[in-house]
Amino acid sequence: MAERCSWRTTGARRRLLSCAIMVILSFMAAGPVVLTEGIVFHVANRCPFPVWPASAPNTGHPVLAGGGFLVPPGKSRRVAAPATWNGRFWARTGCNFTAANGGAACLTGDCEGRLACNGSAGAPPATLVEVSLHADPSKGSSYDVSLVDGYNLPVAVSAKPDGTGKCAIAGCAKDVNAVCPPELQVTAGGAGGRRKAEKTVVACKSACLAFGLDAFCCRGAYATPAACRGSVYSRLFKDACPAYYSYAYDTTAATATGCYAQEYAITFCPSRWGDEEEADGGRDAQM
Numbered sequence: 375m376a377e378r379c380s381w382r383t384t385g386a387r388r389r390l391l392s393c394a395i396m397v398i399l400s401f402m403a404a405g406p407v408v409l410t411e412g413i414v415f416h417v418a419n420r421c422p423f424p425v426w427p428a429s430a431p432n433t434g435h436p437v438l439a440g441g442g443f444l445v446p447p448g449k450s451r452r453v454a455a456p457a458t459w460n461g462r463f464w465a466r467t468g469c470n471f472t473a474a475n476g477g478a479a480c481l482t483g484d485c486e487g488r489l490a491c492n493g494s495a496g497a498p499p500a501t502l503v504e505v506s507l508h509a510d511p512s513k514g515s516s517y518d519v520s521l522v523d524g525y526n527l528p529v530a531v532s533a534k535p536d537g538t539g540k541c542a543i544a545g546c547a548k549d550v551n552a553v554c555p556p557e558l559q560v561t562a563g564g565a566g567g568r569r570k571a572e573k574t575v576v577a578c579k580s581a582c583l584a585f586g587l588d589a590f591c592c593r594g595a596y597a598t599p600a601a602c603r604g605s606v607y608s609r610l611f612k613d614a615c616p617a618y619y620s621y622a623y624d625t626t627a628a629t630a631t632g633c634y635a636q637e638y639a640i641t642f643c644p645s646r647w648g649d650e651e652e653a654d655g656g657r658d659a660q661m
């Protein structure tokens with residue numbers, strides 16, 4: 375269209391008029407229609423450090439916003455999605471993409487060393503927001519937060535408007551990294567790190583991820599809710615973040631279901647470890 379609407383083409387006025395109409399029509403088709411038929415995620419960072427949020431679609435759904443981007447502290451980014459999108463969000467921490475060199479660029483949640491994950495899932499452990507949007511009014515949309523593969527940051531999710539009052543998932547009462555037992559810790563410097571900064575706990579593995587046992591992973595003989603009832607490790611997660619899935623069959627987790635919202639706020643570090651009043655997604659920065 376750019377070529378056909380060139381100001382230099384002959385045939386002047388008539389052509390300009392039809393171009394103007396085409397431009398207006400194409401704006402109407404590409405702009406507002408997407409927003410009214412789809413939904414918007416406000417991905418906010420209230421951590422005192424940068425995070426690199428990422429998302430990965432389930433099979434058959436599109437990649438949103440390239441699959442990953444930077445959000446500086448105190449900022450948020452608007453991500454448009456189709457009304458029926460299914461997939462996950464998480465945040466990466468401690469990234470340096472110039473140093474990646476084919477390896478991991480981020481201390482947590484890394485996706486093959488890339489800024490834009492382009493649909494790839496992140497490396498566990500990372501706190502996961504699992505989203506299942508439905509345009510079907512008999513179902514509504516649902517989402518939850520999972521520590522089944524472990525934790526890196528607290529996150530709160532809310533819907534605007536929240537007609538049912540059941541669409542908010544609170545952040546954590548405690549920072550899991552601060553209470554993570556040594557056998558589950560992921561540290562900034564890896565296993566060999568000796569200096570203090572290298573010993574900083576940046577994520578906490580789930581027992582399933584750390585030990586790979588059926589009893590922790592709810593597999594094999596433990597593949598039913600009756601047989602898989604959590605562990606001392608999952609209870610530690612539950613105590614810190616009561617609203618999240620602490621293991622695969624955690625029946626006490628807060629799953630938001632039947633939500634009919636146009637906008638959702640996904641807020642990393644919603645407050646200084648757990649403010650239940652979290653409701654808005656913060657202001658969106660022009661990024």
Ligand SMILES: *[C@@H]1O[C@H](CO)[C@@H](O)[C@H](O)[C@H]1NC(C)=O
Nearest residue numbers: 468469470471472473474475
């Ligand atoms: C990122 O890595 C590069 C290359 O190793 C290094 O020069 C740079 O200082 C790092 N940046 C930060 C913010 O650590």
Ligand SMILES: *[C@@H]1O[C@H](CO)[C@@H](O)[C@H](O)[C@H]1NC(C)=O
Nearest residue numbers: 437440488490491492493494
């Ligand atoms: C992103 O993924 C799609 C589908 O797998 C692929 O075709 C495309 O080349 C990828 N883009 C980049 C920049 O890696």
